[in-house]
Amino acid sequence: MSKNINPLLWLGLGIAGASYLSKQENREKVMEHYHSVKEKIVDFLCEQNPSSCQDLLDKAGNPDPHDLGDTRMVGEGAMYSVEYYNKEEQQE
Template sequence: MSKNINPLLWLGLGIAGASYLSKTENREKVMELYQSVKGKVVDFLCEQNPSACQDLLEKAGNPNPHDLGDTRMVGEGAMYAVDYYNKEEQQE
């Protein structure tokens, strides 16, 4: 019996959330709340480890070509676009 309640609970929450977000003013409230919470979390994390935040700020917009993690991420992103384009062209 309890296995049947869990999916119904999720379905009910999904329907309630969708109906709440159907109004523009409610969507704006949720986005404001999200931005507020995100700012507080970032501030809290930067207070806990200020050097990590400073490293991110220095690194943003100025990637190092010798940083293997960033280089791999950029390469994977570029290959995703190429693969997507090739698949679309082959379907036609």
């Protein structure tokens, strides 16, 4: 019996959430709450380890071409889109 209730509970929560977010003012409230919680979490994490937070701020928007981790990540991301495009073109 409990296996049948769990999916119905998730379905009910999904429907309730969708109906709540159908109004623009409710979506704005949710986004404001999301941003405030996100800001509090970032502030808390920066208090716990300020050096890592400062490293991220220094690195943001100023990528170093000699940073192999970032270079590899960017390369993989670029190759993913190229491979996806080629795959889609070959299917047609």
